[in-house]
Amino acid sequence: MTEDATRLSGRLSLTSVVAFGISYMAPSLVMVIFGVVAATSAGTAPTAFLLATGAMLLTALSYAKMAGYHPAAGSAYSYARRSIGAPVGFLVGWVVLLDYLFLPMVAWLVQSVYLNAQFPAVPVWAWMLINAGLTTLVNVVGLALTDRVNKLLTGVAVFLVVLFAAYCLVHLGHHAPASYTRPLWNADSGLAGVSAAAAVAAYSYLGFDAVTTLSEETRDARRTIPRAVVLVIAVGGLLFAAVAYVMQLVHPGGVFDAPEIVGYTMSVQVGGQTFADWTNLAGIVAGFGSGLAVQLSTSRLLYTMGRDGVLPKRVFGTLNKRTGTPVLCVLATGAMCLLGLDLSLETATSFINFGAFLAFTAVNVCVIVHFVRNRRTLTGARKVLGHAVVPALGACVTLYLMSQLSPTALTIGCCWLAAGLGYLVHLTRGFRRPTPEMAAS
Template identity: 50%
Template sequence: MQGSPTQVTDGAPQLERTLGLKQVVMFGLAYMTPLIVLGTFGLLASGTGGAVPSAYLLALVAMLFTAYSYGRMAQAYPVAGSAYSYVRRAIDPRIGFLVGWAVLLDYLFLPMVIWLIGGAYLSAQFPDVPTWVWIVGFIAISTALNILGVRVAANVNTLLMTFQVLVLVLFVGFSIGYVIDHKGGGALLSTAPFGNDATTLSTLASGAAIAAYSFLGFDAVTTLTEETIDPKRTIPRAILLVTIIGGVIFVLTAYTTQLVHPGGTFSDPDSAAFDIAKTMGGSLLSSIVVAGLIVAQGASGLAAQASGSRLMYAMGRDAVLPRKVFGYLHPRLRTPTLNIAVTGVVGLIALKSSVATSTSFINFGAFTAFTFVNLSVIAHFFRQREDRDRSQVLSRVVVPAIGAGFDVWLLTKLDSKAITIGVIWLALGVLVLCYLTKLFRVPPPEMHFEDEDSAPAPQARPAADAQPQGAIA
């Protein structure tokens, strides 16, 4: 089913509705990268004493609360911008800007981290090829596909996700076969992977905080709201499906892998999954897992770059970022080409970065956004005077409050470097906000919509001599 571009009164190009539920779900799963469960298995098993499935179950429960809140806000405000748009409409424009600024740490720099990890995988397999070649290759291909259009990128993502799922199915199949051959069929129903003498509530809590990072991506589908057919129905369903499907994949894969290798002791936790694959299926299976992880990084980078460019487009359209750059859409391709290029340029930082340094701060923005989206559901409920239903207090106050509590807890589990960088980034955002609002005397500029409950149709944008107060031209 092909969508059509939203019409506007000034004739400016708009995002085009072309995506259905399947494509949006695949996009979210690609961002989430299901194969990451193998990449982080050794780290989680070491930290939890061999109870990786329990860590993922606890993280899944925590993330479901926030996923529910994202679905609620996607129904209330079906526009691009994700947490930035929800918070500025439900709570306050100034707080919304700061949340959007904070989440830029995640959306803008995550593609760089993904490409860096993908380059590291390829360099390990082909040591004679310089790492920069792989990183630049990832950036060039991803940028080209995203510029061609979200439908092209979504179709490629579907193909890459299919291969990723096949690798996971193969790995789980080998795990089951290995357990049956070496321990008997009854061992498949063991409870040992969920907890043992080395597992404590503290280790599980710390493991869940790390495992929660694997779920980052369910929220990214909200950035495609204005490119999705029937978004008020499709986006909330996609958010829950991505969270649940991802959680099931993580728990099942972790369970069967933990059966093959009980406990959390490894010669090298970073390569634990590769060593386990080699034990079960020799060099062939190990090579297939490596290939799967490389493909997964490609799919994840493609999705992350698309999401980041849409967030910047929403902020540029509102003129809280320079509109001529960040609010630009290509008139024919209907894609935010300049924003896509910006994320590609930022990705080049990977040429001089390490994985440890790069991943130290991106989750600060993610958990900040999660917290405020939950609070937005509560604020939206209390702001509805005529339609407020007290019977919805549980679903629209209690549930999001629990979600916010989980997210604050996860935020406190970040290392001190991540929190320090996040606070510095927020301080810069406050300075930008001071400029936009003339020291908080006027509200931040915003693009107004004629009908947010249906297809968003922006009104004529202000002329160059009549921009919103504080707008960045």
């Protein structure tokens, strides 16, 4: 098979890649989890989001460095293979696979639950099939269409969040808050509460790393992808913090009747029932973009692992000659919706966080390993800070976040990791054969 037949083509611009990252993170998510974050932080949600942004930025800088060194579509999987070794890379890829395989299912399930609430005559399982079918169709047609649709939906999602914030500001014009600093820190807040809230808010940033899976489809990837990773965290984090600040001004403190639906009740408060209903519906439509971006990145990880021979190459390691995309990988990802037809949202989300935080930790370690191996050329205080101190802090943060996961998530993650180790032993015939190497460097 020629290299052209096994390499994705670079078409995406910086704007396109950033749009995919922002869409993946779902801009309206701040409205969904605001109540929980505010309650945990005793009414200092914007501070919690800022702390989470800073914490995740540490890992984003590590992803940016590795994307510059290794502009491959496999993200953490590729970085670990090339920096630490093929067996470790395989296990990282296997764990990330748990995250990436179930993220599309979770995105479709969230979308379907909200659509069912808006249109109860259509059951959740039917909405699941509709959502998964539509995103799969767009991703199968080709990257150009996916890029255009995603930009449109990302624009709609950001507009809706900004419109909601504008209504909040108009409301504040008629109901001036007693204090503009209380949302940042108050007599009830403390470091422990804000840190715990930041750990909750950090889940909003899952997926910023997904833009690195588009490396082979991005123009000038060595320069574009690192910039995109940092921009996604910076833009998304500042948007989350700004909207949370305005929401916290509208509702000071952290006491709510129902923290899970504060975004909707606040929409009613500042804009009325009709505004809230239309905003909710439009937000659901915009959320389609998140599912689109999630499925795109998942299919690219499956393709890279298939191209390497870690997964069956004939199924996962081929590109469609007409579209230049891994169509079978997209279809396999779409089929994951069938597993979510009878799952609750809580059970589904428990599958994904373990893989994400373990991958974040692995990428931070990759930067440190790269520094140790190239320390003769990476000299100077700035190099040591960027290649040793910052990734070490990033690894500590992500390990802390992993420790905050539920026992269910940790159990599922460890069982999946054990299964991957068993598959690696089988693949290498008890480590007597080498782990399949990269198909193209």
